[in-house]
Amino acid sequence: xxxxxxxxxxxxxxxxxxxxxxxxxxxxxxxxxxxxxxxxxxxxxxxxxxxxxxxxxxxxxxxxxxxxxxxxxxxxxxxxxxxxxxxxxxxxxxxxxxxxxxxxxxxxxxxxxxxxxxxxxxxxxxxxxxxxxxxxxxxxxxxxxxxxxxxxxxxxxxxxxxxxxxxxxxxxxxxxxxxxxxxxxxxxxxxxxxxxxxxxxxxxxxxxxxxxxxxxxxxxxxxxxxxxxxxxxxxxxxxxxxx
Numbered sequence: 001x002x003x004x005x006x007x008x009x010x011x012x013x014x015x016x017x018x019x020x021x022x023x024x025x026x027x028x029x030x031x032x033x034x035x036x037x038x039x040x041x042x043x044x045x046x047x048x049x050x051x052x053x054x055x056x057x058x059x060x061x062x063x064x065x066x067x068x069x070x071x072x073x074x075x076x077x078x079x080x081x082x083x084x085x086x087x088x089x090x091x092x093x094x095x096x097x098x099x100x101x102x103x104x105x106x107x108x109x110x111x112x113x114x115x116x117x118x119x120x121x122x123x124x125x126x127x128x129x130x131x132x133x134x135x136x137x138x139x140x141x142x143x144x145x146x147x148x149x150x151x152x153x154x155x156x157x158x159x160x161x162x163x164x165x166x167x168x169x170x171x172x173x174x175x176x177x178x179x180x181x182x183x184x185x186x187x188x189x190x191x192x193x194x195x196x197x198x199x200x201x202x203x204x205x206x207x208x209x210x211x212x213x214x215x216x217x218x219x220x221x222x223x224x225x226x227x228x229x230x231x232x233x234x235x236x237x238x239x240x241x242x243x
């Protein structure tokens with residue numbers, strides 16, 4: 001998800017997509033959350049989440065849980081749900097204070113496929129006087145939540161298409177039952193990297209996404225190896241022929 005909708009005249013001022021390492025802390029400037037990605041198994045009833053107030057004033061935080069799906073073209077779709085709950089759902093933290101809360105699963109997990117959600121924790125700004133033109137800014141963090149049974153696996157297929165002289169587009173489709181996240185994609189010939197993509201791109205089951213690999217020089221025609229590396233360190237290598 002790239003944007004959040006307005007909430008009661010509050011405008012979202014920041015959104016972190018959870019592309020950091022799972023053990024890292026996501027920060028919106030005023031507060032931080034650990035871990036930045038939340039993993040559960042069907043046997044887990046709840047997991048711990050740590051919220052920290054990084055500011056010198058009190059902060060009030062509110063959590064919304066959304067089911068997270070993607071259209072076939074990879075566009076994110078979020079729908080509010082009561083499948084999970086953060087307890088308590090509204091948290092007030094004193095300056096520099098830290099609190100451990102619980103994310104609890106309220107519905108039975110699916111034994112055959114991964115369930116995907118996004119938990120959005122946002123700051124609730126203090127009420128402003130009616131007069132004036134200032135609009136309070138609500139900082140927000142969006143964290144993926146994965147509930148994964150042992151049988152759920154990603155299944156990726158990637159193909160390439162020339163875009164420009166220095167750019168090759170790669171489309172990856174996930175036909176499996178668990179998410180994939182591309183961390184890097186490289187076009188390699190004779191051990192030389194011709195073009196590269198670095199970043200974080202989630203592809204949920206049933207969806208496809210296109211990433212652009214860019215090189216410093218024009219990518220010439222001929223055979224090459226397309227190496228796509230995922231967030232767990234595993235790679236998919238495909239032999240391709242560029243026109």
